[in-house]
Amino acid sequence: MEKAIKKYFPIFALPTLLAFTIGFIIPFILGVYLSFCEFTTVTDAKFVGFKNYIRIWGDSTFIHSLWYTALFTIVSVLAINILAFAVAMLLTKGIKGTNLFRTVFFMPNLIGGIILGYIWQLILNGILAGMERTLTYSSAYGFWGLVILMCWQQVGYMMIIYIAGIQNIPGDLIEAAKIDGANNRQLLRHVTLPMVMPSITICSFLTLTNSFKLFDQNLALTAGEPSNKSEMLALNIFNTFYGRNGWEGVGQAKAVIFFILVALIAVVQLKATREKEVQA
Amino acid sequence: MIYLSIGNVTDNVTENDSDSWRFRCTVQWICLETRGYKRYSKRKEVFIMKKKLLSAVLSAAMLATMLTGCGGNDSSQTQAPAADTKTENNAETKTDDTKGDDAQANASAASGSGKVYYLNFKPEQAGDWEELAAKYTAETGVEVVVQTAASGTYESTLKSEMAKSEAPTLFQVNGPVGLATWKDYCYDLSGSEVYGQLKSDDFALKDGDEVKGIAYVVETYGIIYNADILNDYFAKDYAVVKSVEEINSFDNLKAVADSIQENADDLGVKGAFTSAGMDSSSDWRFKTHLANLPIYYEYQEDGIGSTDAIKGTYLENYKNIWDLYITDSVCAPSLLSSKTGEDATADFALGDAVFYQNGTWAYTDLSGNGMEDESLGMLPIYIGVEGEENQGLCTGSENYWCVNKNASPEDIQATLDFMNWCVTSHDGCDSLSYIMGFVCPFKAFDSYPAANPLVNIANDYVSSGKTSVAWTFTTMPSEEWKNGVGSALLEYAQGTGEWSAVETAFVDGWASEFAAANN
Numbered sequence: 001m002e003k004a005i006k007k008y009f010p011i012f013a014l015p016t017l018l019a020f021t022i023g024f025i026i027p028f029i030l031g032v033y034l035s036f037c038e039f040t041t042v043t044d045a046k047f048v049g050f051k052n053y054i055r056i057w058g059d060s061t062f063i064h065s066l067w068y069t070a071l072f073t074i075v076s077v078l079a080i081n082i083l084a085f086a087v088a089m090l091l092t093k094g095i096k097g098t099n100l101f102r103t104v105f106f107m108p109n110l111i112g113g114i115i116l117g118y119i120w121q122l123i124l125n126g127i128l129a130g131m132e133r134t135l136t137y138s139s140a141y142g143f144w145g146l147v148i149l150m151c152w153q154q155v156g157y158m159m160i161i162y163i164a165g166i167q168n169i170p171g172d173l174i175e176a177a178k179i180d181g182a183n184n185r186q187l188l189r190h191v192t193l194p195m196v197m198p199s200i201t202i203c204s205f206l207t208l209t210n211s212f213k214l215f216d217q218n219l220a221l222t223a224g225e226p227s228n229k230s231e232m233l234a235l236n237i238f239n240t241f242y243g244r245n246g247w248e249g250v251g252q253a254k255a256v257i258f259f260i261l262v263a264l265i266a267v268v269q270l271k272a273t274r275e276k277e278v279q280a
Numbered sequence: 281m282i283y284l285s286i287g288n289v290t291d292n293v294t295e296n297d298s299d300s301w302r303f304r305c306t307v308q309w310i311c312l313e314t315r316g317y318k319r320y321s322k323r324k325e326v327f328i329m330k331k332k333l334l335s336a337v338l339s340a341a342m343l344a345t346m347l348t349g350c351g352g353n354d355s356s357q358t359q360a361p362a363a364d365t366k367t368e369n370n371a372e373t374k375t376d377d378t379k380g381d382d383a384q385a386n387a388s389a390a391s392g393s394g395k396v397y398y399l400n401f402k403p404e405q406a407g408d409w410e411e412l413a414a415k416y417t418a419e420t421g422v423e424v425v426v427q428t429a430a431s432g433t434y435e436s437t438l439k440s441e442m443a444k445s446e447a448p449t450l451f452q453v454n455g456p457v458g459l460a461t462w463k464d465y466c467y468d469l470s471g472s473e474v475y476g477q478l479k480s481d482d483f484a485l486k487d488g489d490e491v492k493g494i495a496y497v498v499e500t501y502g503i504i505y506n507a508d509i510l511n512d513y514f515a516k517d518y519a520v521v522k523s524v525e526e527i528n529s530f531d532n533l534k535a536v537a538d539s540i541q542e543n544a545d546d547l548g549v550k551g552a553f554t555s556a557g558m559d560s561s562s563d564w565r566f567k568t569h570l571a572n573l574p575i576y577y578e579y580q581e582d583g584i585g586s587t588d589a590i591k592g593t594y595l596e597n598y599k600n601i602w603d604l605y606i607t608d609s610v611c612a613p614s615l616l617s618s619k620t621g622e623d624a625t626a627d628f629a630l631g632d633a634v635f636y637q638n639g640t641w642a643y644t645d646l647s648g649n650g651m652e653d654e655s656l657g658m659l660p661i662y663i664g665v666e667g668e669e670n671q672g673l674c675t676g677s678e679n680y681w682c683v684n685k686n687a688s689p690e691d692i693q694a695t696l697d698f699m700n701w702c703v704t705s706h707d708g709c710d711s712l713s714y715i716m717g718f719v720c721p722f723k724a725f726d727s728y729p730a731a732n733p734l735v736n737i738a739n740d741y742v743s744s745g746k747t748s749v750a751w752t753f754t755t756m757p758s759e760e761w762k763n764g765v766g767s768a769l770l771e772y773a774q775g776t777g778e779w780s781a782v783e784t785a786f787v788d789g790w791a792s793e794f795a796a797a798n799n
Contacts (some may be wrong), residue, residue: 040439040442040461040462040464040465041439041440041442041443042443043443044464125618129615132612132614132615133614133615134614134615134617134618135618136617136618137614137617137774137776138776223560225617226617226767226770226771226774226776227767227768227770227771228767242435242436242439242440243435243436243759243760243763244758244759244760245435245460245461245758245759245797246461246796246797248439
């Protein structure tokens with residue numbers, strides 16, 4: 001079998017490797033190269049060195065969207081994970097209709113971001129119309145609209161991961177704690193939480209990167225209005241690239257910086273939560 | 281045992297999968313299963329179970345990849361020839377005589393192997409262009425693909441399309457500023473037949489001696505009004521004027537709008553003006569078209585045609601007309617950020633509003649929504665400048681055809697032929713002037729007088745001696761400048777920003793964007 005797997009390795013891995021090269025590695029290298037170029041279309045680029053990276057700092061929308069994205073990420077990571085964990089706890093207590101609830105909570109995750117964005121735009125604008133306001137009236141509406149939308153979409157998915165984590169906690173551990181006289185809060189704090197740490201690592205990683213890279217929901221819900229004030233980083237990059245003539249290279253440079261940021265945050269977060277994981 | 285497992289796997293395959301999948305996965309299964317069984321039959325049963333599980337997972341994975349691979353292939357294959365079959369079908373229905381196919385093949389051979397890809401700017405006429413292209417294909421056998429960018433996304437669509445190997449052969453720029461971006465891609469049209477068809481050199485967009493773009497449609501905008509409601513209003517005793525002719529200055533326009541707004545219920549309307557929507561489908565009416573007037577008058581005063589730094593002499597007038605639009609309106613200013621172009625069209629076509637700032641291109645949308653030709657009228661946009669009684673409508677073009685220099689010579693020739701056909705043949709002229717409702721600055725169109733009533737109104741203004749306002753917005757330094765002004769206008773309207781922000785975006789933004797675009 002071992003030999004067989006080795007023999008079949010190319011058959012199994014090659015298509016994926018090929019797809020990965022065409023779909024990721026080549027565009028990535030091309031993208032980094034283009035960030036040092038000036039161009040109108042990607043096929044006729046002229047090398048200009050670090051000019052694009054310097055021009056980024058002359059664009060106030062980039063700094064704004066950076067802070068806006070950071071704030072959004074913090075709020076949504078906390079909200080999604082706390083809600084998802086709470087729902088997961090509830091749905092592992094064996095209450096009636098558990099399976100139905102799990103399915104219902106998971107469903108929004110199956111809908112695409114753009115559609116979700118438009119659905120919530122309708123709902124929220126409908127509610128705000130009562131106050132003669134719309135989502136794009138100020139960036140605060142857009143911000144909380146996005147938080148609600150992301151919670152609705154992601155809580156179900158994270159819930160499933162947490163449920164798997166909670167169900168994996170050995171029964172004898174909980175039983176032992178109970179015999180030792182631990183109350184519910186102590187049980188949660190000293191048994192459940194340490195034991196689901198791997199789930200927390202995964203979930204916080206997913207929500208963190210998802211929130212930071214958020215694009216379609218942002219585009220569909222507010223499109224960055226008003227005055228680019230509800231524009232997150234990914235949308236800002238897109239708008240710089242496609243919306244401003246002569247700024248294509250700057251958009252590309254922003255994208256490179258964006259990649260470094262996301263990678264950095266993800267590595268730091270993974271390291272931080274991994275350290276807290278325990279073995280039963 | 282083996283056969284039992286085969287049964288399991290095939291059961292897992294959904295009913296509608298083709299037999300070949302069953303066969304392939306069965307073969308796959310047998311390979312893995314027999315090998316696993318032979319080598320490990322002497323070991324513990326548990327171990328065999330594990331291997332079985334592994335092979336089951338592997339074959340399931342293979343199945344999944346094969347299925348998705350197949351699905352992907354299918355969709356891409358059906359997508360690609362879709363355009364072909366469409367044009368073929370059209371061609372066949374037109375040339376349904378016995379040698380239809382041969383005739384088509386001959387025609388395409390005669391005109392070379394070139395094809396045309398037109399990236400259309402005007403969503404209002406998207407369907408009309410496709411029909412015209414199909415007619416051309418039926419007549420000549422040359423393939424013409426028409427794509428239309430969604431409202432407000434032309435530049436980004438063009439940018440990504442131009443990077444493709446199948447780039448548009450025919451595209452549009454909106455004037456000198458647009459040309460600055462794309463001039464390296466524009467074929468010199470000076471020797472072309474279609475350039476020879478132009479009525480005047482004024483409609484050519486030149487870069488030095490080279491003709492880079494050709495205006496194919498001349499348009500006019502102003503304040504479209506609903507004549508039925510306005511006539512009702514003139515008959516009322518609270519009317520401040522008694523005929524449209526008397527609305528000849530900003531003060532009169534404001535007086536009329538104010539009194540209509542005041543008596544909206546009596547007139548059965550919701551407001552004097554349609555919603556001044558600042559959604560991207562509508563904000564160009566204000567950040568570009570309305571902003572044209574203060575720029576035009578400043579250019580007039582200074583005797584210039586473009587500038588690197590605007591002074592904003594007439595910004596106060598800009599404020600007055602904007603205030604009028606948002607106060608005497610069908611909706612609260614706080615709702616403007618989400619109001620679309622369709623909303624404004626609906627406001628006007630349903631008779632909820634009397635005035636609607638838009639242009640001749642809006643005719644197809646309005647008549648499509650049930651507006652009668654007789655109820656349409658158009659007023660100049662008065663902003664309170666001295667001598668504006670003689671001001672006419674705003675007339676110009678921001679639609680210039682450009683041919684992609686980087687296309688193959690055959691494609692360039694095919695494109696030039698197509699352009700020429702559009703503006704000389706009967707089908708082309710008929711479609712452009714009657715179906716699309718355009719005014720085209722080409723010689724052949726003298727025998728196709730406009731059917732669009734808004735165009736005729738525009739002509740009446742010219743013949744009665746009013747001075748048309750030129751389209752100076754083609755000299756606006758960049759899209760970013762327009763966006764800056766638009767955002768500031770919206771914030772001012774909502775009450776979340778001050779007018780001074782509009783002034784800053786207008787004056788300072790012009791200087792900085794001009795510098796950025798020309799460094």
